[in-house]
Amino acid sequence: MSGCGGSDGSWRTYNWSCNDEGDAIYAVGRDLTERNELEEQLRQAQKMEAVGQLTGGLAHDFNNLLAGIGGGLELIGLRLAQGRTDGLGRYIAASQDAVRRAASLTHRLLAFSRRQTLDPTPTDMNALVRGLESLLRGTVGPGIELVFDLQPGLWLTRVDANQLENAILNLCINARDAMHDRGTMLRLESANRVLAADVASDMSIRAGDYVVLTVQDEGCGMPPEIVQRAFDPFFTTKPLGEGTGLGLSMIYGFTQQSGGQVEIHSTPGQGTVVSLWLPRYQGQETIRPEPPPLPVASQPRLLEGQRVLVVDDEEAVRMIVSEMVTDLGGIVLTASDGPSAEALAAEGAPPAVLISDIGMPGGMNGRELGEHMLKRWPGLKVLFITGYAEQSVLGDQALAPGCALLVKPFTVAAFSRKLAVLLKGD
Structure with missing residues (x-):
């Protein structure tokens, strides 16, 4: 037997039958179409609110930055047109x-979206934290006691060391700001942790071995509703103009992209604990020692007489990089895509250095171009430059020997240092 209809207008079907013992068995079905539609509308509204918050924050910050850049350049142009060179330095x-x-700002956004270009290497987190000690002490100030509790025999983790340093610095700045006059101690603790399957499932990461860095403060703490939003982009509890709200979201994206997780626990009036969980590295690649800086006098003509192929689809970037190479003594060849670069390299003497963007048109990205040219000229040095790269383009494997990575935008000094290290070799 069956029946249908509901007093609230929803559609129902009732089915019942009797088993061999005469017991009634009931089943009720309900059409949930309307409820599902309302839930989808709510999700869409929440999504649009998040997009609006993100774009609004971006517009505010970038308008301020563009005002500084555009205004400075315009004043330089006016002074030069007037024949005045005094004061140009400050503009x-x-x-x-x-x-x-x-x-x-863009690097933090890419970190939040897990689209930043990382250069992961085996890293001793204890050594990295110790290397930051003087910077951290200067950042938190003399009124806060900085305590290091670093576990001996800490496992290695394979991460982008520069991004990890930025994450640690951001956490310490947040802790300092949260303490004000409340707390006197900021603790950094490292430890090896084995994560069981059930706990890993709750944390949305894989079970296994992890290196954990914990930053604990004695600050004002946060209520649960604030903790839930702590990783949202552009969400900040700081006064207007004193924070972009991207620090924790950047840390979240970086740890996720590195195969780890970030946890935050906070109690109002007692402080906050943030833990970075990063996977243990068990491969064969060794830690690359930081090369000693070259004498300043030896840097200006790093590429003296060497043929350098510069490949980028952006004409302005291609022009600027070419000028940098010329200033370093190099003989510049330029191309706008992979196929034309290969054809150009085949003419005359082979290039000594390839400087290539990663994401390019023409059916060949920069990494593929580098691989093709390294097969033909194994001694070639390759410097990849990029502002954005999908993991499928850059790849998850470590860069091949003789290759290096530089993220846009970069300074002349950073470009020269990266080339110096690349030409010297590991």
Whole structure:
């Protein structure tokens, strides 16, 4: 037997039958179409609110940065047109500072979206933290006691060391700001942890061995509703103008992209504990020692007489990199895509250095171009430059020997240092 209809207008079907013992068995079905549609509308509204918050924050920050860059360049142009060179240095410095802040903002956004280009290497986290000690002490100030509790025999983890340093610095700055006059101690603790399957499932990461760095403060703490939003982009509890709200979201994206997780626990009035879980590295690749800086006098003509192929589909970038190479003594060849670069390299003497963007048109990305040219000229040095790269383009494997990576935008000094290390070899 069956029946249908509901007092609330929803559609129901009732089915019942009797088993051999005469017991009634009931089944009720309900059409949930309307409820599902309402839930989907709510999810869409929440998604649009998040997009609006993200774009609004971006527009605010980038308008400020563009005002600094554009205003500085315009004033330089006016002074030069007037034949005046006095005071140009401060306009240049202001524009360069705005560019640096814009680069930091875009890197944090890419970290949040897990699309930043990482250069992971086996890393001793204890050594990295110890190397930051003087910077961290200067950052938190003399009124806060900085305590290091680093476990001996800590496992290696394979991460981008620069991004890990940025994450640690951001956490310490947040802790300092949260403490104000409340707390006197900031603790950094490292430990080896084995994560069981059930706990790993709750944390949404794989079971296994992890290296954990914990930053604990004695600050004001956060209520649960704030903790839930802590990793949202552009969400900040700091006063207007004192924070972009991208610090924790950047850390979240970086740890996720590195195969790890970040945990946050906080109690109002007692402080906050943030833990970075990063997978243990058990491969054969060794830690690359940081090469000693070259004498300043030896850097200006690093590429003296060497043929350098510069490949980028952006004409402005291609022009600027070519000028940098020329200033370093190199003989420049330029191409806008992979196929034309290969054809150009085949003419005359082979290039000594390839400098290539990663994401390019023409059916061949920069990594593929580098692989093709390394097969033909194994001694070639390759410097990849990129501002954005999908993992499928860059790949998850370590860069081949003789290759290096430089993230846009970069300074002349950073470009020269990277080339110096690349030409010297591991």
